[in-house]
Amino acid sequence: MLLSVDHVTHYRYDRPVRGVVQSHRLMPSKFDGQQVLDWSVTMTGGTMGSAFRDGAGDWVQGWTVAGPVDEIEVRVSGRVLTTDLAGILRGHKEIVPPEAYLRDTDTTVADAALIELGQLIAAADSPLSGCHALMEAISAAIAYKPGTTRAQTTAAQALAQGEGVCQDHAQALISAARAGGIPARYVSGYLQSGQDGMDHEAAHAWGELYVAGIGWIGFDPANQCCPDARYIRIGSGLDAQDAAPIRGISRGSGAEILSVTVAVQTQEQ
Structure with missing residues (x-):
């Protein structure tokens, strides 16, 4: 599938700031499931470091x-x-061992409810089927409802209130998976726009779980599927903050107002 991306992040300050420094993870990952034909990242007045x-x-x-x-x-x-690889991250080069992704962060510490969900992995016929069962359970437990959580909402909080967005689905998934002994990480990327053609409010997110003998496999509880040809993978981390496509600081006291639009559409090959 040929996908085009137009992703705009707009920052406005109520008072001019003295400068801005940012770190971007905005290049598509290099693996067998995607080939970049052309790609550009620009920043107003920015100097590339x-x-x-x-x-x-x-x-x-x-x-x-x-x-x-x-x-x-x-x-x-x-x-x-x-290319649809059934969610398997084939041909991706990295040196961090999977065991490093058993670590918790402040937003992914498992409470009793997440630990209980993690037991679905051991109860299944195989780790792979257990991961699928966990994805389905997270999807059922957290209804998709924008505006009900914040960037700082933890996996335990999202599960307790039963509502959230793709960030909350992904963090709850990786939290429960780690509790069940499966290395897990947060993935940022893009998902093809819906049939209505409307732009998404923000980029998409899902989880990757490491299954011995297979490798890293993506699971998207928000859409109850493994990533397929509709997805573009950008980067990963221990949680949403660690995998954020844009991180940075501004020098000054001006309040920041942020807006994001993302359009991912199919094109004829």
Whole structure:
């Protein structure tokens, strides 16, 4: 499937700031399931700094903007040819061992309810079927409802209130999986826009669980499926903050107002 991406992140400050420094994970991952045909990342007034590929295989690019500045736009656009690999991350080069993703973070510490869900893995016929059962359970336990959680909402909080967005589904999934002894990580990326053609409010997120003998496999509780050709994988981390496509700081006291639009659509090959 040939997918086109137009992703705009707009920052506005109520008072000009002295400068902005950002770190971007906005390049599609290199693996057998996707081939980048063209891709660009631009930042209003930005100067591109150093870049590197980290141990998880993600491309990290630094940017700076000299102030005073009261408005910044980060625009991502490009085309990616995708292949359905049933969620398996085949051909992806990384050096971080899977066991490193058994670590908890502040937002993914498992409470009693998440630990109980994690037991679905051991109760299943195989680790793979257990991971699928866990995905279905998380999907059923957390109804998709935008505006009910915040960026700081933990996996336990989202599960307790029974509502959230893809970030909450992904963090609850990886929290419960780790409690069940399965290495798990948060993945940021894109998902093809719906049939209505409306732009998404933000980029998509899902989880990857490590199954011995197979490797990393993606699971998306928000859509009750493994990532297929509709998905573009960007980067990963221990939780949503660790895998954030854009991280940064601004120098100044101006309040930041953020807006994001994402359109991912199919094109004829």
